[in-house]
Structures are given as structure tokens and as C-alpha cells.
Amino acid sequence: MLTEERQKYILEQLSHQKIIKTQTLVTKLDASESTIRRDLQEMEAAGLLKRIHGGAKQLMKLDTEPDMLEKSSKNLHEKQIIAKYASDLVKNGDFIYLDAGTSTYEMIPFLKGKEIHVITNSVYHANALVNLSIPTMIIGGTIRLKTKAVINAFSVQQLELLRFDKAFLGINGVDANAGLTTPDPDEAIMKSTAIQQSEQLIVLADASKFNKVSFAKVAEIDAGLILTNSLPEEDHAIYTQLTTIKELVL
Template identity: 30%
Template structure:
């Protein structure tokens, strides 16, 4: 019995029973426990199951994964807080941009029932809003599988064809002095493209990202009009941004 076959059996068992034990599986598949443990570790790494002591559990979204769901768990209360505020800024009939940040993704749940037009380059966002009131326009171009989003030259050009009322964007780092910075060039390109086509640019960033500089600086602070952040943000820091004409929502 080889790994793919065991994998199939394990998945099926987990799916049926909700949770399984290592012993149980070893007995069922007629192999050693250490082998099962190794299988479970590998499968958990792929997000197919949830590993527990002594066994494994079914993970809700694992089969049809928007793997994004796991990543968003970090700082999730803060992110939800931010998104709730951001959602209040969106009115019926608005045309908005959303990029592919993990914070921005959580905005989806708060805008499901708004009748708005959305332009995005994020695949999880599109999936999330497929059956909603929101009319979605997807940016075309090269798919970046790691970020589950569309980036590149063609994507930027696509964005340039639209004009929106508001852009809701994430960023890796932001500082009052040096402006916006990112880990990757392509993400920065998309941020710029959307920002330049929007009447108002909203940065959704939890307080940990304030006054942090990442390696690639790509825009001055003047690119944005609003920062939406959480209540853990230092008031003195926020004042820095206000002085430079940025509206703070928190």
C-alpha cells in the first residue's frame, strides 16, 4: 500500500467520521503507526486535515480550499474590526477596488449585501463574493499562485481602464516619513494602479504595520487619503499621519 492510496483512505475516513486516531488508521490500513503519523503530518502540511494529538480531524474548508482562510486567522479580531469600519465607508452604488491582501479579504463578509460594483485582482475575494449582491469585475493577467491573485503588466493595464470611487488596499509597511513599502514589486504595481484610478484611497492596515518600513518603497504617503486601523494603534503615531493630511478611521 502506497502513500496516495493511504491518503485517499485516510481522507475518506476523516470525512466520514469527523475525527480519527492513529491506531485506528494503522489497524485499518494494516501498517505501522509511524507511517500513519508521517502521512498525517504530510497531509496536515497540505491543509487537508487538522492534526491532533493521537490522530486527525476534519478541517471545514480543507477540501475545496481557499487556503487563505487559515492565513486570515492571524490578528483576526483586529482585522474584522478594521473591515467593519471600512465597510461603513461604502455606499450603495459605489464602484470600488480591492486588492489581494489578507486584511482586505475579510472585508468581503461585510459587503456581501451591498449593491456595489467591485474590481479586484484577488481570487479568494471573487470566490467569496460569487453568490452575493456585489457585481464583480476580475482583473485579467498572469495568475500568481502563491498569492492567489492576478498581477503583472496586463493586470495593471486592465485596472487603468476603470475608474472607481474608492480603493481598499493593503500594504506590507507604512510610515509617515517614507510612505508605502512592500515585500514585492508586483504587488506594489497593483497598489499603484488601483490607487491612481480611485477618487479616495483607503489603506487597511492593522496597527502592527504602522511605522514599519519594508525593503521596497514605492509611493509617498500622499498617495492615500484614509488609513483604517485598529484601536491598539498608538495615538501619537496616528497624529503623525493626521499632520500629513491623512484621515484616520479607528
């Protein structure tokens, strides 16, 4: 088989699965291990994949930020299950921070009746909270038209004056190496500041957020408790070693 044919096959396999083993390629392509290693070296140099011990994996593309409407329609059932569990962690008397995002938005119906104070940087969240007669403070600043989140330097200054019992954050990317990430650097600063001002961090991340990396880092993966409905099968052992992750049974 020609080099181009082998490498095309490797790319096709990686488009369906994130990791492929060298020995699997040796068997499937009827090629020597040295030939496969050479193929993988050439493909890594060309920016087509990343070599790992015993094989290769897909290159991760940085995610962009979808708008609130687009995000709200994705994985809704999973988000609601996670949100219900997260809301059970809220106790009477708590001052909690809910950052902008559809996962934290799904917590709001479950907070009704609790004797709490909520601080948020989301216009959507503030409106829903007030409609349920939940004492609410909204952070001031510039409203992002795409996400309806309030984010700028003034917003960060306000957060730095407050303290929370718990901060509940949505996140765009969760990766064992890259940590918690989001596309917007200003939003990353807001999230990081909320973490610093909170006694406890709870991150709501459905299965689609794992093995994803966005542009701006928020925190290390072990910065707080991460709630999810499912972990990636291929990296399940890696993530389950982290005591900061709880995989909910749906």
C-alpha cells in the same frame, strides 16, 4: 564599564524598545554624554543602529511577503473591526476596487446587500464575492501561487482602462518617512495604478503594519485615508499629526 559591555547593553535595550535616549543611557551606564555619543557613532558605523536627535533607534529590517494562509490568522479581530468601518464607507452605486489581502477580504461579508460593483485582482476575493451574489469583475493575468493575487503587466493595463469611486488596499508597511510599502515591486505597481484610477483611497492597516518598511514603495503616507486599530505608542504624536490616519477605538 568596557566599551563592549556598554554597546551590548545598548543593543539589548533596543531589542525591547525601538528608541532609546542618550540621557537614559548616561544615567543607566554611569557614563559621560560624550562617551555615549561615541558609542552610538561607532555602532551606527557598524550598521547596528541609527542615530537620531537625542538618542538612537532600531534599524528597520525589510519585511518579506507571507502567504495568504499565514496572513489570514494574524490580528483577525482587529482586521474585522477595520474592515467593518471600511465597508461603511461604501455607498450604493459605488464601483470599488478591492486588492488582494486579508484585510480587504474581511470587508466582503459586510458588503452583502449593497448595490455596488466590485473589481478585484484576487482569486480568493472574487470567489467570496460571487458566493454573496455581489456583481464582481476579476482582473486577468498571472496568478501568484503564494498570495492568489493576479499580478503582471497585462493586469496593470486592464486597471488603466477602469475608474473606481474608491480603492481599498491592504499594505505591508506604513512608515512616517518611507510611506506605504510592499515587498513585491509588481504588486506595488498594481496598487499604485489602482490609486491613480480611484477617486478615493482607503488603506486598511492594523497596528502591526506601522513602523514597517518593505522593499517597494506604493505611495506617500498621505495618499489616502488610512484606517487602523492602534498607532505605535512611541510615535503616536507623529502619526496623529497626519489627518489622513484614523485610529479606530476598539
